[in-house]
Amino acid sequence: MAALATLPSPLAELRDERLERRGVHLQLKRDDLISRDVPGNKWRKLRHNLEAARHQGFTRLLTFGGAYSNHIRATAAAGRHLGFETVGVIRGEARRPLNDSLAYARAHGMALTYLDRATYRRKTEPAVVAELTREFGPCYVLPEGGSNGLAVRGTAELVGEITTGFDVLCCATGTGGTLAGIAAGLRGPQRALGFAVLNGGRFLDDEVRRLQLEAFGTVTTNWDIDTGFHFGGYAKRRPALDSFIEAFRDRHGITLDWVYEAKMLYGLFARAEAGGFEPGTRVVAVLS
Numbered sequence: 001m002a003a004l005a006t007l008p009s010p011l012a013e014l015r016d017e018r019l020e021r022r023g024v025h026l027q028l029k030r031d032d033l034i035s036r037d038v039p040g041n042k043w044r045k046l047r048h049n050l051e052a053a054r055h056q057g058f059t060r061l062l063t064f065g066g067a068y069s070n071h072i073r074a075t076a077a078a079g080r081h082l083g084f085e086t087v088g089v090i091r092g093e094a095r096r097p098l099n100d101s102l103a104y105a106r107a108h109g110m111a112l113t114y115l116d117r118a119t120y121r122r123k124t125e126p127a128v129v130a131e132l133t134r135e136f137g138p139c140y141v142l143p144e145g146g147s148n149g150l151a152v153r154g155t156a157e158l159v160g161e162i163t164t165g166f167d168v169l170c171c172a173t174g175t176g177g178t179l180a181g182i183a184a185g186l187r188g189p190q191r192a193l194g195f196a197v198l199n200g201g202r203f204l205d206d207e208v209r210r211l212q213l214e215a216f217g218t219v220t221t222n223w224d225i226d227t228g229f230h231f232g233g234y235a236k237r238r239p240a241l242d243s244f245i246e247a248f249r250d251r252h253g254i255t256l257d258w259v260y261e262a263k264m265l266y267g268l269f270a271r272a273e274a275g276g277f278e279p280g281t282r283v284v285a286v287l288s
């Protein structure tokens with residue numbers, strides 16, 4: 001299948017005295033650079049699913065998300081490029097005008113439909129799915145956020161692209177699919193550390209285990225989730241986070257995505273400054 005993105009993504013050292021004072025060496029795995037249209041981990045999560053969809057004879061993808069979902073955008077773009085029709089099932093009421101994410105999805109040919117919050121919570125129940133396929137025809141159904149077993153297999157492949165030695169691999173955690181995969185791809189004493197971007201993220205521990213089981217039939221214990229840096233919840237921000245993003249841009253010339261990557265790096269820097277990594281620790285942080 002044609003690739004929508006160029007892999008492997010580049011690995012780049014990030015020098016910052018706030019880390020160097022603590023003996024922490026940081027490299028960024030720039031998955032955010034692999035595609036113009038699809039954030040890196042969203043492509044990795046879609047890839048094997050789209051192969052499966054094609055293999056099973058589907059010509060249409062259907063998936064779920066909030067009105068600001070990167071996964072909705074990514075599915076629309078991937079479908080357009082790779083010749084699938086796409087249906088986006090959006091939580092809540094239709095709003096006009098469409099926000100940027102949904103306008104982008106529409107412009108890439110995605111049909112949008114809306115479920116009230118109560119029905120949306122039941123979206124995986126057979127009756128709800130049956131009603132949607134009655135309306136749109138047979139569809140390959142991707143879960144909200146795109147995380148399932150095939151997605152986790154895709155994110156696990158990221159680890160093998162890192163050719164230098166490292167001790168800790170960090171990522172932002174929304175649904176847990178990325179963390180589940182990268183933890184499964186690690187070797188020996190390496191560990192993965194996810195930073196939850198939503199409030200009440202303890203449920204993600206179960207999600208990561210469930211996703212690893214679905215993907216590989218086993219779970220690993222080489223990962224942790226830090227739930228202390230959600231800044232009020234999903235897609236919420238605070239002045240401290242905004243100043244961090246601004247300072248990071250001035251120093252390093254990289255504008256961090258504030259929903260995910262800024263929260264992870266803020267947490268990583270805070271942990272380093274609090275002595276949370278042994279001096280000499282080599283960290284790789286994934287920017288998606």
Ligand SMILES: *Cc1c(COP(=O)(O)O)cnc(C)c1O
Pocket residue numbers: 039041042070071145147172173174175176177178179257260261287288
């Ligand atoms: C979706 C997303 C994540 C979170 O990935 P999960 O697999 O849902 O935990 C992180 N960063 C970016 C930029 C994303 O779009």
